[in-house]
Amino acid sequence: MxxxxxxxxxxxxxxxxxxxxxxxxxxxxxFTVKPSSYIEVFTDESPEKQVLNLARNKVLSLLxxxxxxxxxxxxxxxxxxxxxxKIIGKPRGPEEAEKMLNSFSGRTHKVITALALYNGKNGTxxxxxxxxxxxxxxLSTREIEWYLNTEEWDGAAGGYRIQEKGSLLIxxxxxxxxxxxGLPIRLFYGMVxxxxxxxxxx
Amino acid sequence: MxxxxxxxxxxxxxxxxxxxxxxxxxxxxxFTVKPSSYIEVFTDESPEKQVLNLARNKVLSLLxxxxxxxxxxxxxxxxxxxxxxKIIGKPRGPEEAEKMLNSFSGRTHKVITALALYNGKNGTxxxxxxxxxxxxxxLSTREIEWYLNTEEWDGAAGGYRIQEKGSLLIxxxxxxxxxxxGLPIRLFYGMVxxxxxxxxxx
Numbered sequence: 001m002x003x004x005x006x007x008x009x010x011x012x013x014x015x016x017x018x019x020x021x022x023x024x025x026x027x028x029x030x031f032t033v034k035p036s037s038y039i040e041v042f043t044d045e046s047p048e049k050q051v052l053n054l055a056r057n058k059v060l061s062l063l064x065x066x067x068x069x070x071x072x073x074x075x076x077x078x079x080x081x082x083x084x085x086k087i088i089g090k091p092r093g094p095e096e097a098e099k100m101l102n103s104f105s106g107r108t109h110k111v112i113t114a115l116a117l118y119n120g121k122n123g124t125x126x127x128x129x130x131x132x133x134x135x136x137x138x139l140s141t142r143e144i145e146w147y148l149n150t151e152e153w154d155g156a157a158g159g160y161r162i163q164e165k166g167s168l169l170i171x172x173x174x175x176x177x178x179x180x181x182g183l184p185i186r187l188f189y190g191m192v193x194x195x196x197x198x199x200x201x202x
Numbered sequence: 203m204x205x206x207x208x209x210x211x212x213x214x215x216x217x218x219x220x221x222x223x224x225x226x227x228x229x230x231x232x233f234t235v236k237p238s239s240y241i242e243v244f245t246d247e248s249p250e251k252q253v254l255n256l257a258r259n260k261v262l263s264l265l266x267x268x269x270x271x272x273x274x275x276x277x278x279x280x281x282x283x284x285x286x287x288k289i290i291g292k293p294r295g296p297e298e299a300e301k302m303l304n305s306f307s308g309r310t311h312k313v314i315t316a317l318a319l320y321n322g323k324n325g326t327x328x329x330x331x332x333x334x335x336x337x338x339x340x341l342s343t344r345e346i347e348w349y350l351n352t353e354e355w356d357g358a359a360g361g362y363r364i365q366e367k368g369s370l371l372i373x374x375x376x377x378x379x380x381x382x383x384g385l386p387i388r389l390f391y392g393m394v395x396x397x398x399x400x401x402x403x404x
């Protein structure tokens with residue numbers, strides 16, 4: 001919560017997600033985007049462990065690339081959907097999206113976002129996660145058909161976008177809305193504040 | 203979920219709230235706005251009862267005004283904040299907003315939205331409500347000061363806007379995000395569908 005920041009003090013977002021960019025902009029945070037080239041590979045580990053590793057590895061990959069200042073502040077983030085302990089990724093086509101939506105229908109799944117904040121000024125690494133429960137309505141075949149026609153499934157984990165028409169399928173959430181969008185802003189603020197950093201402009 | 207609607211089939215929104223308008227637009231619902239002239243008066247009744255009455259009265263007031271078709275479909279809505287059984291309205295100045303934010307700090311309050319759907323085609327009235335629990339972080343004096351400076355408190359029930367920077371003060375919600383914004387879209391969809399109406403375009 002300050003008025004001016006130098007270029008070197010700007011946050012580096014190690015993610016190409018347009019949603020995360022949108023969220024940081026909404027809160028008047030100065031940042032530059034440098035998507036990490038880290039390739040996501042899912043393993044047999046628990047979804048929570050994997051998402052934390054991925055967020056951290058995105059930052060490490062950027063640090064190794066020599067494209068950032070020594071004293072940079074870098075944010076890595078990863079979001080996944082956990083249904084019955086299994087990670088649900090992005091559907092490869094409408095048929096797979098339909099299957100995913102059917103598996104969510106009338107049930108609650110978890111959305112996990114991990115944030116990795118690297119403070120190059122003191123070399124510390126802060127790693128945290130938030131879990132939000134998302135409850136879907138009992139969806140009719142017609143509703144799923146309608147939603148698939150919106151084409152929002154394309155590129156979306158779980159085949160839906162809560163911030164778009166996907167919220168019509170959802171009866172409620174328990175946790176942070178921005179967590180489901182990919183960047184739990186209050187958690188991020190707490191991590192930033194605990195480092196004594198001032199990224200938020202008034 | 204249809205492709206074309208005649209003017210007479212369009213929904214009438216009996217509310218001047220820009221947020222409700224925005225939500226209906228987001229879901230490609232055809233509607234016209236006719237704010238009700240009903241004057242809100244708070245009573246000693248429970249917040250839930252009052253919010254249901256207000257939503258219904260907004261529709262009734264419009265029906266009595268003779269500015270709508272006989273067969274119109276009208277949506278009335280009202281949202282209130284319930285803290286310990288008392289309605290928290292809009293602050294009249296920054297000092298009152300500060301008091302409200304302090305009273306929410308580190309606690310959970312309820313946001314109640316009531317929807318009244320009048321179907322002029324068969325004369326039925328459907329009245330429903332949703333409750334969303336909103337949990338605030340432990341706010342520091344500096345955080346409250348920062349938020350007051352955003353001026354989002356002005357005109358906002360409880361002195362905050364969850365859809366704007368206000369979400370930085372919130373650790374999580376339990377229920378519908380759109381309910382807090384003033385129009386729980388899944389509830390509305392269910393009410394519309396149970397009437398056999400098709401207001402949603404693909």
